[in-house]
Structure formats: C-alpha cells, structure tokens
Amino acid sequence: MPPYDPSTFPPFAVTVDLVVLTVRRHALCALVVRRGEAPFQGMWALPGGFVRTDEDLGAAAARELAEETGLCAQDPAAPAVGNGAHLEQLGTYGDPGRDPRMRVVSVAHLALAPDLPAPRAGGDANSARWAPVGELLGPGGGMGRDGEQPAPLAFDHARILDDGVERARSKIEYSSLATAFCPPEFTVGELRRVYEAVWGVVLDPRNFHRKVTGTPGFLVPSGGTTTRQGGRPAQLFRTGSATVLNPPMLRPEV
Amino acid sequence: MPPYDPSTFPPFAVTVDLVVLTVRRHALCALVVRRGEAPFQGMWALPGGFVRTDEDLGAAAARELAEETGLCAQDPAAPAVGNGAHLEQLGTYGDPGRDPRMRVVSVAHLALAPDLPAPRAGGDANSARWAPVGELLGPGGGMGRDGEQPAPLAFDHARILDDGVERARSKIEYSSLATAFCPPEFTVGELRRVYEAVWGVVLDPRNFHRKVTGTPGFLVPSGGTTTRQGGRPAQLFRTGSATVLNPPMLRPEV
DNA sequence: GTGTTTATCGTCAGGAAGACGACTATGATT
DNA sequence: AATCATAGTCGTCTTCCTGACGATAAACAC
Numbered sequence: 001m002p003p004y005d006p007s008t009f010p011p012f013a014v015t016v017d018l019v020v021l022t023v024r025r026h027a028l029c030a031l032v033v034r035r036g037e038a039p040f041q042g043m044w045a046l047p048g049g050f051v052r053t054d055e056d057l058g059a060a061a062a063r064e065l066a067e068e069t070g071l072c073a074q075d076p077a078a079p080a081v082g083n084g085a086h087l088e089q090l091g092t093y094g095d096p097g098r099d100p101r102m103r104v105v106s107v108a109h110l111a112l113a114p115d116l117p118a119p120r121a122g123g124d125a126n127s128a129r130w131a132p133v134g135e136l137l138g139p140g141g142g143m144g145r146d147g148e149q150p151a152p153l154a155f156d157h158a159r160i161l162d163d164g165v166e167r168a169r170s171k172i173e174y175s176s177l178a179t180a181f182c183p184p185e186f187t188v189g190e191l192r193r194v195y196e197a198v199w200g201v202v203l204d205p206r207n208f209h210r211k212v213t214g215t216p217g218f219l220v221p222s223g224g225t226t227t228r229q230g231g232r233p234a235q236l237f238r239t240g241s242a243t244v245l246n247p248p249m250l251r252p253e254v
Numbered sequence: 255m256p257p258y259d260p261s262t263f264p265p266f267a268v269t270v271d272l273v274v275l276t277v278r279r280h281a282l283c284a285l286v287v288r289r290g291e292a293p294f295q296g297m298w299a300l301p302g303g304f305v306r307t308d309e310d311l312g313a314a315a316a317r318e319l320a321e322e323t324g325l326c327a328q329d330p331a332a333p334a335v336g337n338g339a340h341l342e343q344l345g346t347y348g349d350p351g352r353d354p355r356m357r358v359v360s361v362a363h364l365a366l367a368p369d370l371p372a373p374r375a376g377g378d379a380n381s382a383r384w385a386p387v388g389e390l391l392g393p394g395g396g397m398g399r400d401g402e403q404p405a406p407l408a409f410d411h412a413r414i415l416d417d418g419v420e421r422a423r424s425k426i427e428y429s430s431l432a433t434a435f436c437p438p439e440f441t442v443g444e445l446r447r448v449y450e451a452v453w454g455v456v457l458d459p460r461n462f463h464r465k466v467t468g469t470p471g472f473l474v475p476s477g478g479t480t481t482r483q484g485g486r487p488a489q490l491f492r493t494g495s496a497t498v499l500n501p502p503m504l505r506p507e508v
Numbered sequence: 509g510t511g512t513t514t515a516t517c518g519t520c521a522g523g524a525a526g527a528c529g530a531c532t533a534t535g536a537t538t
Numbered sequence: 539a540a541t542c543a544t545a546g547t548c549g550t551c552t553t554c555c556t557g558a559c560g561a562t563a564a565a566c567a568c
Binding site for chain 1: 263264265266267268304305306307308309310311343345346347348349350356357359361
C-alpha cells in the first residue's frame with residue numbers, strides 16, 4: 001500500500017449490471033435490453049447504469065431493478081410481499097478493456113424474480129425482453145438445445161450472465177432461493193418445475209415432494225389448495241423460515 | 255438506464271483489499287497491517303491499495319498480495335508450485351461513507367496461504383502480523399474464546415474479514431480448497447487440522463481419513479512418509495485433480 | 509364412465525456418515 | 539529394554555438419506 005494523495009487517485013466509473021432471472025414456460029430466462037447507443041448499438045445487454053455519488057451499491061442495484069421491472073428488492077429478513085425479488089451481489093468486473101470508452105468497473109448483481117407480465121422497457125432502452133438463457137449463452141453454459149447459436153451480448157455481459165446463472169444453479173441446491181422464482185403461494189409441483197427449469201433436468205415428483213416437505217421450516221402450508229396446474233388439487237405453501245437446506249437438494253449427475 | 259455523457263460520470267476511487275488467511279498453531283489467522291496515516295492511524299487494517307489505471311482487478315489483488323507477503327497468486331489451472339496461494343474475488347464494498355476522505359469502492363479478494371515465516375511489512379505499513387481471527391472479530395464471527403474483546407479494524411474491514419472467513423469456512427466443505435492452507439506435500443492429519451482450525455471443531459480422525467482418501471481424485475499419494483507430527487509415520491499426499499468434493503465434507507452442527 | 513393429468517403416500521435397496529473398537533509404528537520416558 | 543504417549547490406519551455397526559418405483563387420490567375432458 002504505497003502512500004497516496006487522495007486527490008490524485010485514478011478515477012473510475014462504477015456501474016451496476018443486473019442479471020435478472022425468472023422462469024417462464026419451463027425455461028430459465030434472463031432480462032435483456034436492447035442498446036440504443038454506441039458502443040454495441042442494437043445489441044442486447046444486461047440492464048444497468050451508473051452508481052450515483054451518494055448511493056450504496058445495493059441501493060443502486062435495487063433502483064435499476066425497479067426502473068427496469070417494477071420489482072421491489074426484497075430484504076432477506078422481511079417476509080415475502082407482492083412483487084418482491086431476491087437481490088444479491090454477484091461479482092465485480094473491471095477488465096481495463098471491457099468498455100471501449102473509459103475505465104468502467106461494474107458491480108454485477110443477481111436478481112431472482114417470479115414470472116412477470118411483459119417487461120417494461122425503462123429509460124433509454126429501445127426494448128426489453130425475457131430471453132431464455134440457452135439462447136443467450138449457447139448449449140454449454142446455458143444448456144440450450146444443441147445447434148443453437150447464441151445471440152452475442154454487449155460488453156462482457158455473456159460472462160456476467162453465465163456467472164449469474166451458475167450462481168443461481170448452485171445456490172438453489174442448499175438454500176430456499178428457488179422459492180424466489182415462485183409467487184407468494186405455490187405448490188410443490190410448481191417449485192419442482194423451477195428446479196427442473198433452472199437445472200435443465202427432470203426430477204422425480206415423489207422424491208422431490210418427500211424432500212421439500214420433510215425438511216423442517218422449509219415450506220409452511222398456507223391452508224389453501226389449487227388446481228391451476230390441472231390434475232388433483234395441490235396444497236399451497238409459503239416459504240418457511242429456514243433459508244438453508246441441509247442436507248442439500250442434490251443436482252442429478254449429467 | 256438513463257442516457258449518459260461518458261465525460262460526466264461520477265468519479266470513484268477503486269481499491270482492492272485482501273483477506274489473507276492462513277492456519278498457524280491450530281488457529282485461523284488473517285494478515286493485518288498497521289495503518290501509518292489518517293484516517294484510522296495506528297489501527298490494524300486489511301492490506302490493500304489502489305487499482306492502477308490499466309490493471310485488471312485480479313491483477314491488482316495479486317500484486318498487492320505479492321507486495322505484502324511475497325506470495326504468488328496461483329492460477330487454478332496450474333499445478334501447485336512453491337509459495338503459491340489461492341486467490342479469488344470475495345465481494346465489493348462501496349458504502350458512500352466507508353472512507354471519510356472520498357468515495358472509495360473496494361473490491362475485496364480472499365487469499366488462502368500455507369503457514370508462512372514472518373510476514374514482511376511492505377510499503378508504508380509500519381508493521382504487519384498474522385492475527386487470529388477470533389481476536390479480530392470476537393466470539394461471534396470469529397469463534398474466539400468468550401470474553402475476548404475484538405480489536406477493532408479500520409474502515410469496514412471487520413465486515414470484509416467476516417465475509418472472507420465465512421467464505422473460506424463454507425467453501426472448504428465442498429471443494430479441495432483446504433489444501434491451499436497446506437504445503438505442497440501434506441498428511442491426512444495435517445489436512446484434518448486445517449479443517450479443525452477453520453471450523454473451530456474437532457473431527458474424528460478415522461472418519462476424516464475415510465472421507466478424504468475415499469474420494470477419488472481428491473488426494474494423490476506422493477510416495478513418501480513423514481513423522482513431523484510425531485507418532486506413527488504418515489503417508490504424504492499432494493492435491494489431486496478433483497476440485498469439488500461431492501458429497502461435501504459435512505461441518506458438524508453447533 | 510373412461511382416460512388423462514397431477515398430487516401424495518409407501519416400500520425397498522444401496523450408499524454415506526457418525527460413533528467407536530482395534531491395531532500399528534514411531535519417539536519419549538522410565 | 540520395557541513402557542507410555544502420540545498419531546495414523548483399517549474395520550464394524552447403526553442410522554439416515556436418496557434413488558427407483560409401485561400404488562392410490564382427486565380433479566378435468568370427452
């Protein structure tokens with residue numbers, strides 16, 4: 001740590017970028033916006049923006065999330081309310097060449113949201129959409145069908161998205177985070193379809209049911225039932241107080 | 255994402271801070287340096303410094319690590335060489351008030367090193383030392399003995415250290431990262447004492463031996479034996495090619 | 509009613525982990 | 539030299555968890 005003069009530090013721009021994930025029609029999807037200006041004009045990118053001078057990093061991410069989706073970042077301690085989303089810091093990307101205009105350090109955040117109506121394009125984004133991660137990342141990282149060509153993302157956003165997807169995939173193993181993809185009340189089958197979409201696998205409904213209902217504090221029955229998935233009525237649950245899943249849910253091999 | 259003029263972005267200083275952990279005398283220790291200037295002059299702090307204009311974040315962390323300890327950051331792909339340490343990004347801390355002089359965003363990194371000789375103070379640090387995390391964080395986060403008063407760290411470094419310790423504690427559960435605390439060749443007992451120091455628990459030597467030697471690719475025998483721990487000679491191992499531990503090593507309850 | 513879909517309960521075999529017993533090979537002590 | 543203390547290594551036994559899968563239940567479509 002060499003001595004420094006605080007007035008001569010090298011200046012950086014600091015932004016937040018968002019990996020907003022949801023599950024739509026049995027597929028893991030990410031929110032992307034079309035860039036309206038150079039560089040990478042017309043390409044898809046992750047939503048994001050500058051951190052303001054007196055704003056915390058998490059607050060900047062929550063603000064961007066609200067601007068782009070109308071979602072309210074969820075305090076992990078508070079009970080789930082409508083339109084609340086899980087938000088956590090993902091990682092920071094600061095390669096000197098990642099933005100051709102200037103030195104930008106981007107603090108990426110990961111948000112998990114239940115299925116929403118149409119995304120609303122905010123600010124300068126010409127349009128916004130939910131894109132299946134398989135389309136954005138290709139078969140490798142996104143586990144899309146073979147042969148699909150990934151639509152390239154601006155900047156290093158493909159890498160950020162890949163890291164975010166991997167974080168989500170691994171974190172639902174040992175936490176109750178998968179419920180962040182569900183509405184406040186959901187069935188065991190709906191939760192199972194979240195795991196199936198995020199991991200790209202098929203799980204045994206009976207073993208899954210035994211696992212999630214047998215873990216104390218993971219799910220609490222809300223009393224009601226629903227038939228919105230067809231078939232026999234299913235019990236409705238809310239997320240319980242347990243945030244960690246021990247032993248974890250095991251991701252099937254290959 | 256409002257439209258912006260790249261020449262009017264709010265300027266930030268970007269630093270890297272290091273949580274360097276090692277195991278010394280059966281205790282998890284962190285590298286701290288004494289601050290030689292205001293603010294927090296005379297207090298202990300995590301080592302760190304400014305990111306240079308054309309330097310990647312990871313490169314800045316590796317440079318600071320080398321300056322402070324002489325350690326060489328280890329490429330995860332390369333085989334272990336002498337004086338190599340594991341280095342990974344931990345998280346980014348950018349609260350507007352965390353540095354009273356100016357707006358500083360710090361990208362914290364976590365480094366795990368084998369037991370070293372005396373730390374060498376680099377640059378402007380009056381001195382540097384390995385401090386048991388229990389002394390720095392108190393009984394809660396650091397699992398120190400009850401009644402100890404934590405020696406406060408400068409800035410928000412106690413929080414950063416706590417996050418780093420928690421990362422290390424959880425990551426050795428499901429990865430071969432604990433071997434980063436060991437010399438290139440080590441015994442099963444030495445590896446077990448690493449787990450015991452990091453977790454602050456006592457593990458059954460027989461079950462631990464069965465677990466680590468029964469996981470394919472985790473440890474490879476190097477052929478030699480040693481009696482440096484006393485008792486019956488123990489087989490020496492190197493870190494194997496397996497980087498994940500599945501099923502994970504279970505941290506005992508409470 | 510019959511078939512289809514989804515939910516839920518039960519059974520059984522195999523594997524992993526915690527609790528320990530037993531034995532081995534060193535150096536230190538008497 | 540005999541004994542002791544220390545650490546390493548191999549087994550055993552019980553318990554818990556998981557994966558595979560049979561069976562039943564309750565809705566809807568026709």
